[in-house]
Amino acid sequence: MVNPNIKAVVWDFGGVFSTSPFEAFNHYEIERGLPKDLIRKINSIDPDTNAWARLERSEVSADEFDDLFAAEAEREGYAVPGKDILALLSGRIRPKVVEALHACKKHFKVGCITNNAPVGKGASMTSDPEKAKLVEEIFGSFDHVIESSKVGLRKPDPKIYQLMCEALSVAPAECVYLDDLGINLKPARAMGMTTIKVLNEAQLLSDLSEAIGLEF
Numbered sequence: 001m002v003n004p005n006i007k008a009v010v011w012d013f014g015g016v017f018s019t020s021p022f023e024a025f026n027h028y029e030i031e032r033g034l035p036k037d038l039i040r041k042i043n044s045i046d047p048d049t050n051a052w053a054r055l056e057r058s059e060v061s062a063d064e065f066d067d068l069f070a071a072e073a074e075r076e077g078y079a080v081p082g083k084d085i086l087a088l089l090s091g092r093i094r095p096k097v098v099e100a101l102h103a104c105k106k107h108f109k110v111g112c113i114t115n116n117a118p119v120g121k122g123a124s125m126t127s128d129p130e131k132a133k134l135v136e137e138i139f140g141s142f143d144h145v146i147e148s149s150k151v152g153l154r155k156p157d158p159k160i161y162q163l164m165c166e167a168l169s170v171a172p173a174e175c176v177y178l179d180d181l182g183i184n185l186k187p188a189r190a191m192g193m194t195t196i197k198v199l200n201e202a203q204l205l206s207d208l209s210e211a212i213g214l215e216f
Contacts, residue, residue: 003213006194007174008109010164012155013116015180016198017098017138019091028088034078039085042072051082055117058149062086062119086119093134094201100208100216101141107214109168112139113177115148115155115184144168155184161191176211178204 014021025039035041043052051068054060060068062083069082104110139145144167148154151163165172172191179185180198189195196207205216 001213002107003211005174006108006176006212007170008111008165008168008176009104009208009212010111010113010161010168010175010177010188010193011101011142012179012181012184012198013112013114014089014091016094016178016204017101018093020180021089021091024088024091025085028084034080038073038076038078039080042069042076042080045072053154055119056115056148056154057152058118059152062117065117086117089117089119090131093131093138096201096216097204098138100205100214101138103214103216104208104212105141105143108212109143109170110141111144111146111164111168112142113146113155113160113164118149155179155181156187158187158191161188161193165191176208178208 011017022040026036028034029036029038043050047053051060051065051072054068055062055065065086066082069085070080073080101110144164146160146164146167148160151160153160153163161172161177165175172188172193175193176196177185177188177193178196178198179188182197185195185197194211196204196211198204209216
């Protein structure tokens with residue numbers, strides 16, 4: 001039975017509809033003999049002002065990010081060009097999650113909040129035209145999309161979640177929010193949203209089914 005208390009399902013994109021870029025980061029690190037999670041470590045230093053944060057707010061270009069990230073990596077003792085990181089951002093699409101979105105849309109408002117960068121083709125951040133088209137179709141299914149690179153805000157800034165609630169005309173307590181990063185779930189949960197941390201496709205579908213009352 002559909003949960004009558006839920007009016008909207010709000011989704012992250014990378015790591016939810018697509019496989020996490022963190023997997024690609026780890027493969028890159030293995031291939032180049034770098035410490036595991038080095039890239040995530042670099043991106044966690046000065047998280048509001050580092051190269052990654054500035055790119056996701058469109059404060060720097062891809063070329064500027066290339067140099068800025070390389071400088072941050074050098075401070076940690078490693079040579080990692082920023083352009084290499086940008087090439088790893090686009091994961092594989094999870095078809096069952098796309099099907100779940102379409103099922104949700106029949107009963108709830110649906111939105112997407114994504115921290116992304118102004119690289120590749122649109123929100124997909126990919127240079128693959130076929131994948132870019134598929135991602136465009138997915139984004140077209142949402143009632144509202146907020147991209148950090150377009151609004152100049154990025155998760156976990158609480159303002160970005162409030163903007164989505166206002167756009168969908170729902171209260172936070174009427175929303176389910178899915179994200180693969182706990183740091184992004186924390187402010188949503190504090191606002192009153194039901195939150196789901198995405199670990200994998202099967203777990204996502206199971207937890208979402210329990211939260212909203214639909215079977216996938």
